Amino acid sequence: MPEKNLAAENMLRRHLANPFLVLSLPVDAGIEQIERQGQKILMMLSAGMSESASYQTPLGSRSLSEELVREAIAELRDPDRRLIHEWWARAWRKP
Amino acid sequence: MNIGAILLIIYLFSRFFKNKDTTGSASTWAGQETSSRTITVSVLTVLLFFIVTYVIMVNCQPYLDQINSGWLRDIAWFIIYLVIPITLLRCVPPWLAWRVLRHLGHSLPARIIFWFTPGEAQTDLIGFARLVEASLGHDPNALKPPPSTLSRRLRIFFMLGEQQPEGDLDAWAVAADALYAEISGDFHKAAQYILSFNLLPRRSQAPRLIRIFAFEQFALHSARRGAWGAVAGCAAFGAGRSMPLLRLLARGHLTGSCNRALLVLYWIIAPCRLATFPYLRSLLSPQPSSDDQKVAPSDETFQIEHLRLLQDAAEGRPIELAQVLSLAAAWQSTFTSESHAAILARGMAVGARDSHGVADAIPEEILAELEELVAVSVGGLPEELFENWDEWRETLVGTLVIRLRSRLFQNLEESAAQFYDGDAEQPPPLLQCWNTWLAMHDATERLGYLMGTEDVATAWYGGLQITAWNGACRVSNSYGSKGNWVSYLMFSWVVRVADIVEDAEAARVNRNNAATCGIPLYTTFESFLRLPLSLYKWFSGCLRRICSFAWWGRETPRALRNIRSALLDRITIVLPVGGAVVAVSIFLSLWSFSDLVVGSLVGLPILVAGITLLYVLALRIEKKRQQEGTQMTLEKEVEETV
Numbered sequence: 119m120p121e122k123n124l125a126a127e128n129m130l131r132r133h134l135a136n137p138f139l140v141l142s143l144p145v146d147a148g149i150e151q152i153e154r155q156g157q158k159i160l161m162m163l164s165a166g167m168s169e170s171a172s173y174q175t176p177l178g179s180r181s182l183s184e185e186l187v188r189e190a191i192a193e194l195r196d197p198d199r200r201l202i203h204e205w206w207a208r209a210w211r212k213p
Numbered sequence: 214m215n216i217g218a219i220l221l222i223i224y225l226f227s228r229f230f231k232n233k234d235t236t237g238s239a240s241t242w243a244g245q246e247t248s249s250r251t252i253t254v255s256v257l258t259v260l261l262f263f264i265v266t267y268v269i270m271v272n273c274q275p276y277l278d279q280i281n282s283g284w285l286r287d288i289a290w291f292i293i294y295l296v297i298p299i300t301l302l303r304c305v306p307p308w309l310a311w312r313v314l315r316h317l318g319h320s321l322p323a324r325i326i327f328w329f330t331p332g333e334a335q336t337d338l339i340g341f342a343r344l345v346e347a348s349l350g351h352d353p354n355a356l357k358p359p360p361s362t363l364s365r366r367l368r369i370f371f372m373l374g375e376q377q378p379e380g381d382l383d384a385w386a387v388a389a390d391a392l393y394a395e396i397s398g399d400f401h402k403a404a405q406y407i408l409s410f411n412l413l414p415r416r417s418q419a420p421r422l423i424r425i426f427a428f429e430q431f432a433l434h435s436a437r438r439g440a441w442g443a444v445a446g447c448a449a450f451g452a453g454r455s456m457p458l459l460r461l462l463a464r465g466h467l468t469g470s471c472n473r474a475l476l477v478l479y480w481i482i483a484p485c486r487l488a489t490f491p492y493l494r495s496l497l498s499p500q501p502s503s504d505d506q507k508v509a510p511s512d513e514t515f516q517i518e519h520l521r522l523l524q525d526a527a528e529g530r531p532i533e534l535a536q537v538l539s540l541a542a543a544w545q546s547t548f549t550s551e552s553h554a555a556i557l558a559r560g561m562a563v564g565a566r567d568s569h570g571v572a573d574a575i576p577e578e579i580l581a582e583l584e585e586l587v588a589v590s591v592g593g594l595p596e597e598l599f600e601n602w603d604e605w606r607e608t609l610v611g612t613l614v615i616r617l618r619s620r621l622f623q624n625l626e627e628s629a630a631q632f633y634d635g636d637a638e639q640p641p642p643l644l645q646c647w648n649t650w651l652a653m654h655d656a657t658e659r660l661g662y663l664m665g666t667e668d669v670a671t672a673w674y675g676g677l678q679i680t681a682w683n684g685a686c687r688v689s690n691s692y693g694s695k696g697n698w699v700s701y702l703m704f705s706w707v708v709r710v711a712d713i714v715e716d717a718e719a720a721r722v723n724r725n726n727a728a729t730c731g732i733p734l735y736t737t738f739e740s741f742l743r744l745p746l747s748l749y750k751w752f753s754g755c756l757r758r759i760c761s762f763a764w765w766g767r768e769t770p771r772a773l774r775n776i777r778s779a780l781l782d783r784i785t786i787v788l789p790v791g792g793a794v795v796a797v798s799i800f801l802s803l804w805s806f807s808d809l810v811v812g813s814l815v816g817l818p819i820l821v822a823g824i825t826l827l828y829v830l831a832l833r834i835e836k837k838r839q840q841e842g843t844q845m846t847l848e849k850e851v852e853e854t855v
Contacts, residue, residue: 125585176257176517198560201560
């Protein structure tokens with residue numbers, strides 16, 4: 119098997135865990151919308167609904183977890199962090 | 214008979230090549246004690262030779278008698294009664310051991326059968342055992358559990374000895390380790406080990422059986438994972454019937470075109486037909502048209518390409534350096550004053566405290582990711598980058614190249630620091646020396662490949678020369694014959710780099726150092742020419758062992774020692790005596806045919822003149838060899854002071 123590169127793996131994981139991708143929200147979503155969407159996904163996850171088990175990324179769907187959602191909400195509450203995530207999320211969006 | 218003259222000519226050629234290429238004091242034959250195994254195998258071989266020759270004679274003599282032409286009959290006689298039996302005796306045991314017993318997974322029987330191969334030394338037996346273990350997926354360096362009683366008895370009976378985990382690191386060991394690394398999935402190490410064979414001079418060879426068996430297995434395993442580049446590399450250096458097929462298969466899979474008729478012919482000739490059949494079929498089956506081929510999505514942005522490259526790097530798939538640089542150029546186009554202002558404006562809208570910091574951090578973040586991609590990428594830098602360097606210098610691409618350069622220098626410095634520390638009390642294990650040297654070699658080669666000769670020269674005169682040169686000397690001095698092979702490669706590499714950076718002194722001294730490592734560097738043709746010499750040494754070695762008084766617990770008399778050394782080592786005695794014997798045999802054979810007396814009157818003076826000339830040549834060879842021996846000793850001392 120080819121040798122895995124941990125640094126590249128971490129970078130990729132960080133990009134694919136972009137809060138806007140995790141919460142499936144547009145980059146201009148307000149903080150209330152973010153909170154609401156986050157709570158909704160958390161409830162769906164705790165209810166075990168299959169449609170909430172994954173989210174879409176530019177490289178296909180990824181599995182979703184409560185931890186990932188909470189982390190995404192927390193990241194977007196910080197305006198500086200949100201600005202960076204917004205920039206990257208715009209980049210991943212297809213033209 | 215003309216056979217005597219043919220043998221003499223071949224013998225003279227073999228003597229010539231011995232003096233031309235045998236490397237130094239630790240040469241294959243010099244000082245090598247004939248083992249009991251050699252005597253046993255010699256007796257068995259001679260016995261089998263006569264049996265095989267007798268069987269052939271019974272079946273072929275009537276056909277030989279029907280040949281009217283004298284010279285044609287001589288050649289046929291030579292081939293049938295000498296070449297065929299010798300070939301059979303030399304080739305059947307390794308074939309049976311490797312192709313049959315090893316293939317069936319019987320390691321010990323394979324070793325026992327290989328034991329009967331004439332002309333193989335003790336190191337070859339141990340090396341072959343390592344190779345068999347590696348090809349069966351067992352670590353050749355692992356400590357073995359104690360053998361069973363039967364196994365131990367067989368080993369004692371066949372004098373196979375126990376494998377030493379810290380044994381010689383010769384060509385066999387390097388090939389076995391490379392094969393095991395390939396099988397166990399450590400492809401980087403496998404490639405490093407196999408590429409080290411490229412340091413051998415052009416057309417020279419590792420032991421032929423390594424080139425046949427190890428390279429074939431290595432290429433087959435590489436083909437199994439689709440690494441056709443590695444297959445092509447192996448096939449270029451390997452030997453034997455399978456190599457033309459593997460070369461053609463690699464070319465077919467890499468370029469998509471090859472001669473199909475030739476491919477089928479090579480497949481029929483080659484061994485391992487079952488293993489190579491799927492690759493043959495895939496090349497012979499009709500190729501899908503370009504419409505059927507998968508087309509990459511055209512709407513993919515460079516940002517998504519960035520993610521894909523990260524994914525490839527994360528999973529260890531190869532990525533091209535040119536791809537990463539074009540990605541960097543694409544990112545550069547997004548960093549305009551407008552985009553910077555847009556980030557600041559958006560920062561104000563969302564209430565960011567440090568919008569400027571964010572705007573500055575984003576290019577740095579991208580640069581760090583691209584740097585990581587560059588570090589694992591393969592391929593070279595585009596030519597136009599260096600041609601228009603001033604245009605690129607201030608861009609993201611230029612920054613990447615500058616950082617790549619400093620990273621290459623840093624890697625080289627780190628790897629050189631790990632290579633043989635001269636201040637250590639105990640020398641490190643030989644395998645560790647070898648691995649750290651390979652890392653240093655790789656770092657230098659990559660620096661040269663990406664940045665050019667000037668940077669290699671900078672590194673060379675900045676300390677690499679002393680590290681590589683002295684390290685190689687320390688390995689050679691610390692491990693002696695155990696490390697001959699690797700120290701030879703180390704010296705050869707120093708010569709290569711010194712030639713590139715035009716360091717004539719280092720190249721000259723290390724060329725001589727390499728020559729003292731005792732690695733025979735014969736081409737296949739030269740090896741063939743050496744065959745009579747090998748046979749002569751073989752039988753005389755057996756004779757010496759049998760006649761030796763030490764064999765019976767007594768000291769050998771001085772007179773006997775002198776005769777023995779004259780017979781074995783003095784070409785000036787061997788040549789005239791051999792020539793005289795052949796001349797007498799030719800004269801006697803001509804005397805029995807009265808119609809050729811006139812021919813003998815013309816031929817004999819020519820032969821005598823030829824022998825005289827060869828005697829003079831032998832004297833010169835002897836003198837030159839003595840001079841070289843003195844010079845090498847001196848050089849070895851000189852280089853220690855560097």
